[in-house]
Amino acid sequence: MPLTIKNLSKSFRGFTALRNVDLEVGDGEFLALLGPSGSGKTTLLRIMAGLEQPEAGSVIFDGEDFLAQSPRERRVGLVFQHYALFRHMTVADNIAFGLNVRPGKDRPSKSAIRERVAELLRLVQLEDLGKRYPAQLSGGQRQRVALARALAIQPRLLLLDEPFGALDAKVRRELRRWLRHIHDETGVTTVFVTHDQEEALDLADRVAILKDGHIEQVDTPLDLYQHPSSAFVHDFLGGAVHLPAKVQDGVLTVDGWTTDAPKDAPAGEVILAVRGEDLILSDKGIAASIVTLSPRGPRTRIGIEIEGQALDLERPAHDPLSKLSVGQTVRVRPDLIHLFKS
Numbered sequence: 001m002p003l004t005i006k007n008l009s010k011s012f013r014g015f016t017a018l019r020n021v022d023l024e025v026g027d028g029e030f031l032a033l034l035g036p037s038g039s040g041k042t043t044l045l046r047i048m049a050g051l052e053q054p055e056a057g058s059v060i061f062d063g064e065d066f067l068a069q070s071p072r073e074r075r076v077g078l079v080f081q082h083y084a085l086f087r088h089m090t091v092a093d094n095i096a097f098g099l100n101v102r103p104g105k106d107r108p109s110k111s112a113i114r115e116r117v118a119e120l121l122r123l124v125q126l127e128d129l130g131k132r133y134p135a136q137l138s139g140g141q142r143q144r145v146a147l148a149r150a151l152a153i154q155p156r157l158l159l160l161d162e163p164f165g166a167l168d169a170k171v172r173r174e175l176r177r178w179l180r181h182i183h184d185e186t187g188v189t190t191v192f193v194t195h196d197q198e199e200a201l202d203l204a205d206r207v208a209i210l211k212d213g214h215i216e217q218v219d220t221p222l223d224l225y226q227h228p229s230s231a232f233v234h235d236f237l238g239g240a241v242h243l244p245a246k247v248q249d250g251v252l253t254v255d256g257w258t259t260d261a262p263k264d265a266p267a268g269e270v271i272l273a274v275r276g277e278d279l280i281l282s283d284k285g286i287a288a289s290i291v292t293l294s295p296r297g298p299r300t301r302i303g304i305e306i307e308g309q310a311l312d313l314e315r316p317a318h319d320p321l322s323k324l325s326v327g328q329t330v331r332v333r334p335d336l337i338h339l340f341k342s
């Protein structure tokens with residue numbers, strides 16, 4: 001593994017921001033750090049970058065002790081939410097910055113730098129904008145320049161902290177696709193911080209979910225959906241309700257409805273976690289009321305309420321759930337059951 005983090009802890013004046021974090025990032029992998037505000041994502045990224053030192057633990061990159069190296073020695077590329085571009089420099093000079101400031105013997109020749117900048121401008125699709133200043137660019141274009149600048153030094157590790165956080169939803173989605181494309185072209189090992197689960201699941205090969213300074217689960221997007229290790233992970237991925245339930249003698253009871261409990265179900269009081277997409281209209285099941293119905297051509301958006309919790313689903317127009325009326329109370333059962341100890 002190029003990046004291996006072990007037993008990392010960090011606190012700020014007695015407040016524990018990270019505790020006993022273990023994480024591995026594979027060669028060329030795109031890993032997202034996902035978690036609510038304050039869960040420690042930025043702190044973990046800053047430790048990888050060398051902008052922060054932990055109290056305990058190790059960060060090994062390709063067999064080297066990263067913690068003993070300066071940020072520059074680590075050769076990491078960094079992109080933040082707020083474009084840290086130099087306002088008085090052109091786009092081309094911004095991109096060339098990391099190469100121009102290298103000490104004499106490591107600095108490429110002027111023509112080599114020019115060539116590299118032209119190559120990067122092509123890569124980030126800004127060929128014609130090299131002579132502009134940051135103020136003459138849109139927010140999305142500035143983030144492209146920031147990425148080109150981070151890539152100029154041929155980083156061993158690319159670290160991005162909410163790089164699209166300040167952009168509107170449409171530009172965000174475009175840049176997301178574009179970033180994944182750039183990653184696949186360059187093959188650079190990438191760690192991406194976000195609190196947006198859709199962004200993480202769309203972009204990353206694997207997602208590490210953080211909560212209160214520790215990692216709850218690291219897995220592929222599909223495995224996180226299918227095998228969430230905790231109620232927190234299930235809930236954080238969104239679109240679910242969590243209901244109190246009971247398992248006894250292999251039988252699951254929730255809201256008066258009983259069914260066979262899954263084989264590996266914990267016994268006693270449990271939490272039944274259900275996603276909207278797994279619900280089926282049924283004679284027997286959990287009571288649900290239809291709150292909104294919005295037909296949108298071939299698909300219908302349905303807002304339902306189960307035990308006071310709101311849930312939005314989307315179904316094809318011909319689905320039985322799409323044919324209900326607002327105010328109706330029906331019964332639904334989950335096709336897929338996730339149970340957690342309560």
Ligand code: ATP
Nearest residue numbers: 012015017035036037038039040041042043044195
């Ligand atoms: P966000 O999504 O809001 O940026 P985050 O998951 O990136 O959150 P961090 O920025 O890593 O979280 O912060 C983790 C915790 O550590 C927070 O409670 C924060 O207040 C605290 N913290 C971070 N940096 C410092 C600092 N320099 N001094 C004191 N506390 C800090």
